[in-house]
Amino acid sequence: MIPLSWYLALSAVLFTIGVVGVIIKRNAIAMFMCIELMLNAVNLTFVAFSSYFNDVTGQLFVFIVMTVAAAEAAVGLGIIITVFRNRESIDVDDASVLKF
Amino acid sequence: MITGLLFILFAGMAIGCAISVVVQRNPLYGAISLIGVFIALAALYLTLAAPFIAAVQVIVYAGAIMVLVVFVIMLLNVEEEVNRPLRLRALVPIGIVLAALLAGEAAFILYFVGASVSETINAAASNVGSTSSIGTGLFTEYLLPFEVTSALILMAIVGAMSLARRDRMATPTAAITGGDSTPGALAAPINLRIAGEGANAEFSTEAVGRAMAQEAIRKLDAKKQRVEEE
Numbered sequence: 620m621i622p623l624s625w626y627l628a629l630s631a632v633l634f635t636i637g638v639v640g641v642i643i644k645r646n647a648i649a650m651f652m653c654i655e656l657m658l659n660a661v662n663l664t665f666v667a668f669s670s671y672f673n674d675v676t677g678q679l680f681v682f683i684v685m686t687v688a689a690a691e692a693a694v695g696l697g698i699i700i701t702v703f704r705n706r707e708s709i710d711v712d713d714a715s716v717l718k719f
Numbered sequence: 720m721i722t723g724l725l726f727i728l729f730a731g732m733a734i735g736c737a738i739s740v741v742v743q744r745n746p747l748y749g750a751i752s753l754i755g756v757f758i759a760l761a762a763l764y765l766t767l768a769a770p771f772i773a774a775v776q777v778i779v780y781a782g783a784i785m786v787l788v789v790f791v792i793m794l795l796n797v798e799e800e801v802n803r804p805l806r807l808r809a810l811v812p813i814g815i816v817l818a819a820l821l822a823g824e825a826a827f828i829l830y831f832v833g834a835s836v837s838e839t840i841n842a843a844a845s846n847v848g849s850t851s852s853i854g855t856g857l858f859t860e861y862l863l864p865f866e867v868t869s870a871l872i873l874m875a876i877v878g879a880m881s882l883a884r885r886d887r888m889a890t891p892t893a894a895i896t897g898g899d900s901t902p903g904a905l906a907a908p909i910n911l912r913i914a915g916e917g918a919n920a921e922f923s924t925e926a927v928g929r930a931m932a933q934e935a936i937r938k939l940d941a942k943k944q945r946v947e948e949e
Contacts, residue, residue: 621723631825632734636734646746648746648750648791648795652749656753659756659757662772663763663764666767667767673847678771678772678847679856679864681772682775685779688784693787694875696787697878698882699791
């Protein structure tokens with residue numbers, strides 16, 4: 620049996636890659652995909668703990684996290700389309716009117 | 720032994736595809752790499768004895784959500800990212816120091832704290848990952864979060880539709896100029912306003928009809944003129 624810490628380490632690595640992507644990417648859709656990556660890293664932690672502690676609660680939470688991710692995808696892509704329609708670009712540096 | 724090999728295989732695939740998501744400049748290639756991450760994670764869920772979550776991962780994430788993302792990438796015709804000068808360059812060394820600190824903390828936890836916790840608690844032959852156990856949990860103990868989730872999805876549908884909708888003026892214009900790619904198509908909204916007698920007039924079917932008629936007459940005239948010239 621694989622030790623639990625392997626899964627946790629993999630999850631941490633995936634989450635870190637996602638954070639780095641959100642920080643260094645300037646394309647709104649690419650940032651969005653990196654957020655999905657972070658959500659998946661957390662899901663892996665949930666399922667690993669659920670499996671190792673023999674408790675189904677973690678997998679139920681994964682189910683709900685997936686639902687939230689789907690809702691986020693729908694709304695986020697709607698926002699991206701609106702920004703693109705107004706600015707002809709989805710570069711986040713171009714949408715900086717609210718920034719001081 | 721075989722599970723260890725499977726873990727290393729799929730973990731490597733997940734990390735490689737994740738790095739590819741960040742490194743790729745074309746968002747479409749990034750999306751394909753992200754699908755690779757999702758598939759690898761689904762396989763890892765199978766090694767963790769969670770077949771239902773693995774199936775949902777493939778269907779919902781790799782299926783529905785990524786189709787939506789790829790659809791938007793295609794719709795917006797996103798070009799490759801351009802290299803821009805980095806703002807706040809002074810913060811780069813601070814970022815490196817903080818990243819090293821974080822990696823050190825993670826290593827400390829994994830090697831020293833993690834070693835003291837007894838691992839492999841897993842009892843074999845349980846039905847924890849099965850569809851029936853998830854369904855039972857979802858509809859008994861966690862019924863309220865489940866119902867709240869449905870409300871959340873409803874709000875997401877309404878929000879997405881109201882965000883992505885065009886405003887009311889745009890639709891009739893598109894109908895009038897449909898298939899017309901000449902620069903004259905841009906003038907159509909102005910024609911529409913004139914036809915509506917007052918720019919702020921309430922948009923009416925009559926005005927649209929009149930504008931369409933004017934547009935048709937204008938096109939017909941242009942065609943006649945072209946024929947005469949020839």
